[in-house]
Amino acid sequence: MLAVHNLSLNVGRFKLKDINLVVQEGEFFALLGPTGAGKSVFLEALAGLRQVNSGNIWLNGQDITFEKPEKRKMAFVYQDFSLFPHLKVKDNIRYGLYFQKQKNKDREEKFYRYLVELLNIENLLERYPESLSGGEKQKVALARALMVRPATLLLDEPFSSLDFNTREELVNKLQSLHRDLANRVILVTHDFTEARILANRAGVIREGFLEQAGSLEEIFLKPASYFVAEFTGMKNLFPVTVSEGKAWFSEHAQAVVIEGKAKEGNYYLGVRPENILLAKDCIERIGNCFSGIITGIKNKGVYLEVNITTPFAHWKAVLSPSQFSALDLKLEEKVYFGFNPSQVILVDH
Amino acid sequence: MKKRHVETIYFISLFTSLITFFFIVYPIFNTISLTKGSMLWVTLRDISLMHPVYLSILASTITAVVSLFLGVPLAYLLARKDFKGKGLLESIVDLPVVIPHPVAGICLLTVVSPNCWVGRLLERSGIEVVGTLTGIVMAMTFVSIPFLINAARESFENIPWRLENVSRTLGATQTQAFFTVTLPLAKKGIVNGLIMTWARAIGEFGAVIILAYHPLIAPTKIYETFLSYGLFQAIPLTTIMLIVCLGLFFLARLLTQRKRSS
Numbered sequence: 001m002l003a004v005h006n007l008s009l010n011v012g013r014f015k016l017k018d019i020n021l022v023v024q025e026g027e028f029f030a031l032l033g034p035t036g037a038g039k040s041v042f043l044e045a046l047a048g049l050r051q052v053n054s055g056n057i058w059l060n061g062q063d064i065t066f067e068k069p070e071k072r073k074m075a076f077v078y079q080d081f082s083l084f085p086h087l088k089v090k091d092n093i094r095y096g097l098y099f100q101k102q103k104n105k106d107r108e109e110k111f112y113r114y115l116v117e118l119l120n121i122e123n124l125l126e127r128y129p130e131s132l133s134g135g136e137k138q139k140v141a142l143a144r145a146l147m148v149r150p151a152t153l154l155l156d157e158p159f160s161s162l163d164f165n166t167r168e169e170l171v172n173k174l175q176s177l178h179r180d181l182a183n184r185v186i187l188v189t190h191d192f193t194e195a196r197i198l199a200n201r202a203g204v205i206r207e208g209f210l211e212q213a214g215s216l217e218e219i220f221l222k223p224a225s226y227f228v229a230e231f232t233g234m235k236n237l238f239p240v241t242v243s244e245g246k247a248w249f250s251e252h253a254q255a256v257v258i259e260g261k262a263k264e265g266n267y268y269l270g271v272r273p274e275n276i277l278l279a280k281d282c283i284e285r286i287g288n289c290f291s292g293i294i295t296g297i298k299n300k301g302v303y304l305e306v307n308i309t310t311p312f313a314h315w316k317a318v319l320s321p322s323q324f325s326a327l328d329l330k331l332e333e334k335v336y337f338g339f340n341p342s343q344v345i346l347v348d349h
Numbered sequence: 350m351k352k353r354h355v356e357t358i359y360f361i362s363l364f365t366s367l368i369t370f371f372f373i374v375y376p377i378f379n380t381i382s383l384t385k386g387s388m389l390w391v392t393l394r395d396i397s398l399m400h401p402v403y404l405s406i407l408a409s410t411i412t413a414v415v416s417l418f419l420g421v422p423l424a425y426l427l428a429r430k431d432f433k434g435k436g437l438l439e440s441i442v443d444l445p446v447v448i449p450h451p452v453a454g455i456c457l458l459t460v461v462s463p464n465c466w467v468g469r470l471l472e473r474s475g476i477e478v479v480g481t482l483t484g485i486v487m488a489m490t491f492v493s494i495p496f497l498i499n500a501a502r503e504s505f506e507n508i509p510w511r512l513e514n515v516s517r518t519l520g521a522t523q524t525q526a527f528f529t530v531t532l533p534l535a536k537k538g539i540v541n542g543l544i545m546t547w548a549r550a551i552g553e554f555g556a557v558i559i560l561a562y563h564p565l566i567a568p569t570k571i572y573e574t575f576l577s578y579g580l581f582q583a584i585p586l587t588t589i590m591l592i593v594c595l596g597l598f599f600l601a602r603l604l605t606q607r608k609r610s611s
Contacts, residue, residue, distance in 0.1 A: 048517075069517040070518070084512060086534055096519030096521075099519065099525060
């Protein structure tokens with residue numbers, strides 16, 4: 001088990017504040033957050049590449065806070081691949097073996113072959129990194145990190161600079177590798193979808209502070225803060241007051257029906273845009289039905305985003321192109337929209 | 350057909366380049382062209398004239414090696430670590446470049462003389478500086494080491510620290526990461542710095558004559574010949590030094606270029 005207790009550290013003016021986190025053996029954990037949130041700094045602190053100001057890092061019951069990076073068995077993969085430019089691909093992959101004290105050549109060779117075949121990089125072995133594409137470089141970086149059989153694999157936005165197809169291929173490879181090797185993986189990413197595909201659990205970090213950690217479902221369905229809700233794709237977030245089992249928009253006599261019993265008080269009401277249904281007539285059975293004016297239609301490539309303005313809020317809904325043409329929606333037109341009370345999320349104020 | 354338009358700035362650049370190249374190349378070419386073959390042959394066979402040339406090559410080579418061992422670790426420190434007083438340290442490294450070289454020689458002389466504790470310590474250790482090869486190397490190192498430190502530091506700075514980080518997480522110690530990743534990648538810059546250091550050292554005169562006028566190195570011998578016998582007597586040795594310096598300089602450049610292309 002890897003446990004982080006009250007970890008704090010300063011990098012210039014940036015501060016990582018009181019991080020508490022547990023990542024189990026074999027777990028795939030995703031650390032989410034926007035650029036500059038402190039994800040990479042945290043990962044480097046875990047690897048021993050940055051000195052912490054306070055707090056502790058425990059690995060299987062041992063305090064490794066001040067352990068040297070080479071003793072931690074944590075291999076690092078950076079976003080920019082960081083391959084050694086003076087070494088051929090095969091020497092990059094084998095680099096870590098040079099420093100291992102116990103050597104079993106047959107076992108190493110077998111594992112090397114396995115990685116090379118699985119990542120499909122046989123044809124690259126005699127080449128230097130400068131002649132490789134981004135995807136190829138990342139495969140080599142992954143092979144190099146895994147070759148030392150790390151207890152923990154630290155991935156710092158490994159797919160962010162890759163094109164869609166390469167990213168998809170690498171995500172699949174990483175899934176297979178994690179299934180086969182079962183080592184602990186901590187993936188830093190700003191892409192929630194990537195985290196949902198790969199990780200069992202996740203944490204959301206913002207300005208050096210871990211806002212929430214838990215299962216992906218928990219983070220998606222019960223965001224702990226306005227920031228987490230927004231980061232995970234919640235586009236309709238409004239301040240409301242809950243009373244009598246309903247969420248009331250302040251200064252408007254308009255309420256949203258919610259499911260279950262929420263404590264009375266102030267919240268943010270959240271509805272994901274994909275959960276909003278649009279229609280020409282009111283859909284009463286759905287639970288919450290309102291009317292508004294279409295004030296914007298944005299083509300986002302694979303889907304369309306429709307902005308609806310009501311006297312109490314501005315809403316966003318998403319539609320597939322076929323749904324959109326079936327409804328024949330036009331700007332400045334009146335439209336009905338609704339959502340199920342079970343899809344309403346209340347976030348603490 | 351449209352006329353190809355050439356920007357004015359390129360005309361200016363071409364003009365100034367021609368002046369610069371003429372300024373550098375013509376004096377060298379002129380000196381060599383003034384050298385008579387017979388005089389050159391006599392000089393080459395005269396051991397008293399050639400000894401200073403050998404000594405210059407030896408002393409500058411020792412200087413380059415000493416600078417390498419002293420300068421590279423310091424350059425690495427300056428490139429990789431931020432600490433209080435780093436700016437001051439960087440300025441100190443550049444000091445020998447701005448100090449007039451006879452002044453540098455005087456400064457060194459004050460330190461190695463018996464009036465200073467360093468001089469007394471050297472004396473007690475049996476190390477003679479004034480008027481020895483050690484003195485020549487000391488003077489050469491003082492004025493030329495900044496070239497190596499700055500070249501090596503720049504080279505280290507251009508290597509992403511992430512490469513060292515990755516190396517360490519793969520099991521290398523900081524020292525192993527330095528020798529297996531950083532040093533091989535900085536090699537080109539260090540070798541260039543080494544060539545510049547060597548070239549600066551072999552041409553040193555001002556600091557050397559203060560600290561070790563004897564044994565004579567080539568620049569001192571040329572100066573002495575020029576003062577005693579005039580310009581034309583000094584030309585053969587000057588030409589030999591030009592050939593030696595340019596030959597070794599181009600050879601070193603060629604070797605580094607070849608390594609780069611391979």
